Amino acid sequence: MKKLLLILFIVLLAKASYSQVCCGGGVYDVAVLSLNKRALFNVGYKFDNYLGVWNSDNQWRKLSQTSYQMTPTFSGAYRFNKQLQAGILVPFVINKNELPELPQNGSGIGDVVLSGRYEIFHEYTLFKDKDKFKTDKKTPYLALTFGMTFPTGKSDEIANSEVDITGKGFYTTSLGLSFIKTILKDKVQIGSDISWQHSFDKTYNKYYGAEVPSYKRNQGERFNYSFTANYLINFYNSVSLSLGGFYQDKYSIDGTSIGNSNENAFSMITSYTYYPKTYIRVSPLIKWNIPTTGWGKNATGSILFGLNLVYYLENLEDL
Amino acid sequence: MNKLLLLIFCTIVFASCSKENPTAPADPVSSYTKVLTLDSAGFKIEMYNESSSILFVGYNEIGFKVYVNNVEKKTGFFKYTPIMFHTSGPGHATPVQSEFQYDNSKGMFKGYVCYSMLSDTTSFWFADYNYNNENLLKKKQFDVVLGTGNQMRIWFDASSSLLYNLTLITPKDPVVGLNDFKVILHTTTDQTTYTEVSNAQMYIRPWMSSHGHGSSSNVNPVFTNHGKYEGKCNLTMPGLWYVFDSIIVNNQTISPNPLYLVFDAR
Secondary structure (H helix, E strand, O other): OHHHHHHHHHHHHHHHHHHHHOOOOOOOOOOOOOOOEEEEEEEEEEEEEEEEEEOOOOOEEEOOOOEEEEEEEEEEEEEOOOOEEEEEEEEEEEEEEOOOOOOOEEEEEOOEEEEEEEEEEOOOOEEEEOOEEEEOOOOOEEEEEEEEEEOOOOOOOOOOOHHHOOOOOOOEEEEEEEEEEEEEOOOEEEEEEEEEEEEOOEEEEEEOOEEEEEEEEEOOOEEEEEEEEEEEOOOOEEEEEEEEEEEEOOOEEOOEEOOOOOEEEEEEEEEEEEEEEOOEEEEEEEEEEOOOOOOEEOOEEEEEEEEEEEEEEEOOOOO | OHHHHHHHHHHHHHHHOOOOOOOOOOOOOOOEEEEEEEEEOOEEEEEEEEOOOOOEOEEEEEEEEEEEOOEEEOOOEEEEEEEEEEOOOOOEEOOEOOOEEEEOOOOEEEEEEEEOOOOOOOEEEEEEEEEOOOEEEEEEEEOOEOOOOOOEEEEEEOOOOEEEEEEEEEOOOOOOEEEEEEEEEEEEOOOOOOEEOOOEEEEEEEEEOOOOEEOOOOEEEEEOOOOEEEEEEEEOOOEEEEEEEEEEEOOEEOOOOOOEEEEEEO
């Protein structure tokens, strides 16, 4: 009986420690639940300090003025069963742009994101082999991810100024894959996330509140990618490094694509995660672009500081 | 100790008695640079350009100092008439202020000229210089080169059978943020005489084509004087911006579609 309890304890411990970095260990999306969590509530904060912009010739142009965006976010996620979970993210956007004679401050609710994932495989699941329970050490974690962004923020159609903009103004859907594989158990994981984002047309009848002849604008198709490595220092601490970026195709006006308007950028993210309790997670992170010619096109470069405080509800049911 | 205090006191007193007079008037033409000097039979002209010793294609803020028998003239008017000749084909004039009046603050006869072309091996600029219809210098050659930041748009409006010239005054060196947007509009029927247009309505729309967005807080240019229109354009981020300008004269849109000026905001 003691042996059975000991085995059970080890299995539970392994599962718990794995869950600390799995899924939630990625730095892009904290609203993701591991198998032993039923729900989470997250309070996040991002400070995105804009450094400059790459032009259409991939040349880096430094910003001379102070310009940043702060985004407190509230997010939550709920696991329905072993395969399916869903999440919601509600951002509040605070803009600052110190240009003379222009409005310098603006804020408002941003675009709300609903997301979900269908988990096809989990790592370290138990299976029965000749009346014995064994752990599957080969299968990686693999999930199909999907989501939708709602234009709940204020776009350039009705905003009074640039700092008043808190949203894109159009619906966006996303579809992707999330992959994680433990290399060294309870120590090292690698993962990758890829996603395709499709934006729907936005019809403009106004621009910054002034009436304009009606036209349709469509943001180009976007492809996001990231590669992440997690290192579990001990039961309470982990660090991760992520390399990521995106490529976005040319935007179009009334169906005509605009030449040389495609975008891309590359960024690096490093984060640290502290787990004071199994149901609490504290994750500061830094994301930065390389502000040099050649590392982006038609995109903004910035350095971002973030902090996420996550509270989990444990999953007490056997999934 | 007393000697030391006395020394410090004297130092302060003498230092404050500098001969330098901070309120001395500045040279009124210091912001202008001499471009050329013409001298013939006691009639001497010095031509100045604001901020450069070169004349550029596009808008030039210029001035003339006039001397007759070594006496500087500060009254009356001055007329400047540039004409371009080509080795083949007819010549033409270019928009220029009809009369230059003496500006005491600048110490010269001040006005503008908008050169529509640059000098090259087949195209030559000449000018007539006229003071008060009393002294005249004719057909003196000079050079015009391409400059950075100067822009001019020329188009024919079929509905009115007029040729229009829109010339940028500012910004020549655009910055990120709000820029003074100044243009000057001329019309001509024969490319010999140009008329300043004073009754146009202008509507500008900055657009960053590579990013697919415009900007807020722009101010449409309004007429000020001498065919000039002043407004504000907001170039919100570094990079290439197109500022589209729709122009209406006598309730008719006379600008081609599209009519735009290009700016590289830094």
